[in-house]
Amino acid sequence: MSSFLSNFVSSYNYYIIIFLMISGLYIVVSRGNMVKKLVGLALFQTSVYILYISPGKILNGTAPILSDDFSLYSSPFPHVLILTAIVVGIATLALGLSLVIRINEEFGTIEEDKLFEDEI
Amino acid sequence: MIILTLMAITTLGIIKLRNLFSVVVLSSIYSFLMATLLLIFDAVDVALTEAAVGAGVSTVLMLTVIYYTKTTEEEPKHSSIIPIMVCLAIGGLLIYGTYGLPPFGASDTPLHNHVSAQYLQRSIPETGVPNVVTSVLASYRGFDTLGEVIVVFTAAIGVISLLKKDNS
Known part of the structure; x- marks a missing residue:
């Protein structure tokens, strides 16, 4: 029982990441409002950030800024990748939001169901 | 661990609420929790970027968009059973995938x-x-x-x- 509990605690970050990931996916798939869809997409992206960063952490380690006082550092490599991903994420979000504004100007709604109704 | 749980609760709020203004504010809160979490994970540069970009810029952008459009979301017309089933199936597969991943905080991993x-x-x-x-x-x-x-x-x-x- 205690080994099960310690396994659960040491994998808790993965479970929460998976929860965030599938709730982002759920929002994207099931909600018709486009702003909400983009929020779901952002949720999915940020869950991937934690998925990358959390294995880089070493217990009792410190941030990867070299100094004589410390010898154990967390891995700097995922941090670099995710810095790039955050900036790309905000770029895609801005593009998506401007698409939403254009759709609202053109059709007067940002609800997916109404857009499909108009088409028929 | 507490912050991870708080993030999950915030996500539930984002799913549940239909007022887009509250959704945007909650996603800003989510980003600040995320920045705190990254600070705990020793990713100081990423935490700074996330606090500035995720909580700052993207919130401003989304608020601008809901200023130009409507602030309430309408009820979805389709039933949400199929998306829930798909998401649960994918979640089960992903949880199966975590058995191959190293435990949190280990230092003898390939990374x-x-x-x-x-x-x-x-x-x-x-x-x-x-x-x-x-x-x-x-x-x-x-x-x-x-x-x-x-x-x-x-x-x-x-x-x-x-x-x-x-x-x-």
Whole structure:
């Protein structure tokens, strides 16, 4: 029982990441409002950030800024990748939001169901 | 662990609420929790970026959009059983996938023993920068950062051409 509990605690970050990931996916798939869809997409992206960063952490380690006082550092490599991903994420979000504004100007709604109704 | 749980609760709020203003504010709270979590995971540079970009800029952008459009979301017409089933199936597969991943905080994983250790050893002699994230970002993987600038530039061109008012 205690080994099960310690396994659960040491994998808790993965479970929460998976929860965030599938709730982002759920929002994207099931909600018709486009702003909400983009929020779901952002949720999915940020869950991937934690998925990358959390294995880089070493217990009792410190941030990867070299100094004589410390010898154990967390891995700097995922941090670099995710810095790039955050900036790309905000770029895609801005593009998506401007698409939403254009759709609202053109059709007067940002609800997916109404857009499909108009088409028929 | 507490912050991870708080993030999950915030996500439930985002799913449940139909007022888009509250959704945007909750996603801002989510981003601040995320920045705190990254600080705990020793990713200080990423935490700064997330607090500025995720909680600041993206919130402002979304608030601008809901100023131009409507602030309430309508009830979805389709039933949400199929999306729930698909999401649960994918979640089950992902949880099965975690059995191969190392436990949290371990230091004997491949991630820490190959390229990361090299970066930590070589940063001072080869680039002279004590912050290893900076030296990797700007020196070892400089072309990656150049590609990132191109992506942002392309996105900016897209936004400008979408929002430009037609004079004709």
